[in-house]
Amino acid sequence: MSKVSMGELLRDASKRGYAVPCFNAINLDMVRGIIQAAEEARSPVILCHAEIHFKYTPLAQIAPIMVEAMNKAKVPVSILLDHGKSFSAVTQAMHMGFNAIMFDGSEYEYEENVRRTAEIVKIARTLDVSVEGELGYVTRPKSGGAEGDDDDSIIDDTTLYTDPDQAREFVERTGIDALAAAFGTVHGVYLKKPQLDLERLGEINRKAGVPIVMHGGSGLSDDDFQRSIDQGVAKINYYTGMALKVMDRARERFAQSEEKMFYHEFMMNVIGDLQEDAQGIMHTFRSSGKA
Numbered sequence: 001m002s003k004v005s006m007g008e009l010l011r012d013a014s015k016r017g018y019a020v021p022c023f024n025a026i027n028l029d030m031v032r033g034i035i036q037a038a039e040e041a042r043s044p045v046i047l048c049h050a051e052i053h054f055k056y057t058p059l060a061q062i063a064p065i066m067v068e069a070m071n072k073a074k075v076p077v078s079i080l081l082d083h084g085k086s087f088s089a090v091t092q093a094m095h096m097g098f099n100a101i102m103f104d105g106s107e108y109e110y111e112e113n114v115r116r117t118a119e120i121v122k123i124a125r126t127l128d129v130s131v132e133g134e135l136g137y138v139t140r141p142k143s144g145g146a147e148g149d150d151d152d153s154i155i156d157d158t159t160l161y162t163d164p165d166q167a168r169e170f171v172e173r174t175g176i177d178a179l180a181a182a183f184g185t186v187h188g189v190y191l192k193k194p195q196l197d198l199e200r201l202g203e204i205n206r207k208a209g210v211p212i213v214m215h216g217g218s219g220l221s222d223d224d225f226q227r228s229i230d231q232g233v234a235k236i237n238y239y240t241g242m243a244l245k246v247m248d249r250a251r252e253r254f255a256q257s258e259e260k261m262f263y264h265e266f267m268m269n270v271i272g273d274l275q276e277d278a279q280g281i282m283h284t285f286r287s288s289g290k291a
């Protein structure tokens with residue numbers, strides 16, 4: 001199985017009513033835990049690295065690890081540059097073997113977003129790389145811990161949501177394979193109970209004509225996820241929930257252990273915790289057993 005194009009992964013998810021989980025993997029332990037989970041659950045999976053995380057792990061160091069993991073996996077895997085904003089990060093990722101790019105032009109005016117996204121798609125096509133674009137704006141509240149720079153007051157601003165008619169035009173003019181849409185989700189930790197506009201999501205899905213991507217998946221209920229998948233979400237990005245859960249488990253382990261602990265023991269425990277969380281997510285997204 002191993003390397004499969006993201007476009008192909010998402011089309012299968014759309015057809016069979018599940019969402020492919022997309023995990024930010026910022027180090028080797030995360031790559032290992034996630035791949036182990038995917039193989040154990042027989043789930044297709046997307047590993048990603050976000051440009052905002054380059055400060056923790058340089059792309060050049062994690063890329064070969066991800067490529068190796070993708071090529072050796074017993075399940076279909078795609079590797080994606082998450083929230084690529086600079087042209088250099090996008091071209092570098094393609095050069096290093098990423099077979100998918102999320103180009104985030106959501107901070108630009110519509111026409112500029114179209115122009116930049118279409119340009120990336122043109123390059124990606126020649127290299128057999130899938131492209132996800134973003135229309136509308138999924139916020140990053142400051143106190144939500146998502147390294148955001150948005151003022152908390154804009155998280156309820158529905159004018160930032162994706163317009164279904166514009167989504168259709170955006171897909172036609174850019175040629176993207178998948179569309180990240182804004183319909184009430186938020187990056188990082190939710191500051192209050194999320195209100196998803198599922199009616200809008202359904203309309204975006206019908207009009208866009210490509211699989212829809214949900215960002216800001218951490219903190220939604222299983223029911224929120226399932227209903228979003230039913231309305232056309234075929235890829236869900238997930239990081240914050242995992243990053244917090246693994247540290248909660250580490251705290252418990254430290255509290256329980258009275259003896260000295262070696263780093264390698266801690267590392268193997270963390271990989272197991274990551275695997276457990278990822279497998280739970282695969283079950284919720286209904287991707288288990290689909291590989």
Ligand SMILES: [Zn+2]
Nearest residue numbers: 187215216237
């Ligand atoms: Zn995102």
